[in-house]
Amino acid sequence: MTSARPWIAVAVHDGWFGCGTGAGRSNRAFFHAAHQVLDPSVRLVVLPVHLAPTSPEYQPDWHRRATAALAGRTLIVRPVDNGTAGTRRWGPLPVLAATSRAATEILIELSASEGPPDLVVAVDAPFAGMAPLLPADLRRRLLTLPRSLAVQHGQTEQARFSWESAGFASAWQAGGRLGAISQHMADCLTGPYQVPAQAIVAVPNGLSNADRIPDGPPPPLPARARSGFLLASGRAHPSKGFDDLLDALPLAAASGATVPHLLLAAVTETATITDYQRHLAARIADERLDVTLIVRYDPALPALLADPRLVGVVVPSRVEPFGRVPLESFAAGAAPVVATTAGGLAETVLDGVTGYTAPPADPEALAAALARALRAGTAERVRLRAAGYRLLTGRGDYRDTVRRLFAVLTPHLIGQGT
Structure with missing residues (x-):
């Protein structure tokens, strides 16, 4: 079943209500590129980790610009409760796991009312645990796009490594894909995480035109x-x-x-x-x-x-x-x-x-x-x-990278002339 109007969901922890890391800037670039590449009929569901206006991490100017940059597209924004009452976007493993659970619940609810999404992009560690909680039909529509990995921090993150490994395996075994932002990340995925190379799609990080504007x-x-x-x-x-x-x-x-x-x-x-x-x-x-x-x-x-x-x-x-x-x-x-x-x-x-x-x-x-x-x-x-x-x-404009990604995963959603 497909929805009457196609939609994709993008889950992010940084780059929507504010920006505190390079991941947030990269997520902004992804949103901008997706908006430019996708057909105007495609609805964009944003699943950002919730930040309350009182949080020191909330940046109203950034949030306003992030929303304005997607003007003209139908947006559905469903904040994700990570269990911190909107105070912070990141935390130890229980916070990451709560983020994945909450995002999964929203996605299942939306799928029941709107029909299944054409694609779900789960960006970075807080959403690495989504796949085991999703029905098989949604798992095969999932692109997990890590911007950091527990294995890069050695034995101090062993529990998170096991959690990520289970999430990645559940995704690719159901036909989902994992994105690699660099060759180094691809090597980590095929090595310690034992993800088959054919389940990995290259999404090399880069800059969009917006990144060149202070x-x-x-x-x-x-x-x-x-x-x-x-x-x-x-x-x-x-x-x-x-x-x-x-x-x-x-x-x-x-x-x-x-x-x-x-x-x-x-x-x-x-x-x-x-x-x-x-x-x-x-x-x-x-x-x-x-x-x-x-x-x-x-x-x-x-x-x-x-x-x-x-x-x-x-x-x-x-x-x-x-x-x-x-x-x-x-x-x-x-x-x-x-x-x-x-x-x-x-x-x-x-x-x-x-x-x-x-x-x-x-x-x-x-x-x-x-x-x-x-x-x-x-x-x-x-x-x-x-x-x-x-x-x-x-490396080309990041829009070219995102266009190639959609050409692999959802070519029917690419707009004419992009």
């Missing part, structure tokens, strides 16, 4: 950064490698490189500073590092990539499913980019070609890569900038 003016620079600065940004978590970067700064200086001020945006959306952020602040103070720590997420942070005073971008991650920062840097003309080879970063930052690289969790190697970047002359920066932009444009 979400507001950049935050003001501290006085010490106005003569030149490095930028490192990401979620405030040890896996982002910020400790390795703090270790690397004095090592790079000791090698003779002139190290400018570092803007370290190790951010969260919590109302109070986290223990890890306190740890970073204490290190900066105790070691007298020339670093400004930014703790609160601001969607306009990427606008700093276009600042002419930016000397370089550093991505010191120990774990990285994909990594949007290099692509955003290439789009903004920021160079050089220094990154580890963790996960998907190795697919975009190529040593000596689009930037400089070091193995993850190796401060000495990171310091050497940073020193190379800081010694790069004008001609070298121009070459790196051009190579980065070629890599970015070679």
Whole structure:
């Protein structure tokens, strides 16, 4: 049975009521691309994790823009209760499991009243447990699109790994598919999660046209950064490698490189500073590092990539499913980019070609890569900038990626002329 008017459902935890991670920015790009590619008759059901207006993670301006960007399409928005009373979008495994249960209940209810969806896109870990709770007919319509995986965090996430594994197996065994945002993620799915390669569809992450428009003016620079600065940004978590970067700064200086001020945006959306952020602040103070720590997420942070005073971008991650920062840097003309080879970063930052690289969790190697970047002359920066932009444009607009996805899964829903 198909509905009189076709519809697809997209479940997301970030990027609708606000944005706090690269996943949220990627989800926005997915919505924009889907809106451009799908026939106007296709209804879009959005299943976002509920955030109350009083939540520190709720961003009314972002929410307004996210909705306005889909103007002209029939939208059905059904917020998903993850058991936190709308206070946060993420949490430990019980919160993730509650998210999957609630989304499944909504989907089954809508299917009873509207007919089954043509496609269900379940984005990221909070929805990885949906498949076992769905009837077989809906499981075969499911695309599970993880943007992070428990296996990337080792033994500390063993329970989540087992839960994800069961969800993925239930999906592909019923004919559902899994999306891979990078080759690294595809390798994780076919390896530890034992997903057959034929059940995986490539959905390489990328930038949409909307990603090239700043979400507001950049935050003001501290006085010490106005003569030149490095930028490192990401979620405030040890896996982002910020400790390795703090270790690397004095090592790079000791090698003779002139190290400018570092803007370290190790951010969260919590109302109070986290223990890890306190740890970073204490290190900066105790070691007298020339670093400004930014703790609160601001969607306009990427606008700093276009600042002419930016000397370089550093991505010191120990774990990285994909990594949007290099692509955003290439789009903004920021160079050089220094990154580890963790996960998907190795697919975009190529040593000596689009930037400089070091193995993850190796401060000495990171310091050497940073020193190379800081010694790069004008001609070298121009070459790196051009190579980065070629890599970015070679991937195509993200709309092309999403169109190819729908061409595989639901070709009858693609609009004419898209």
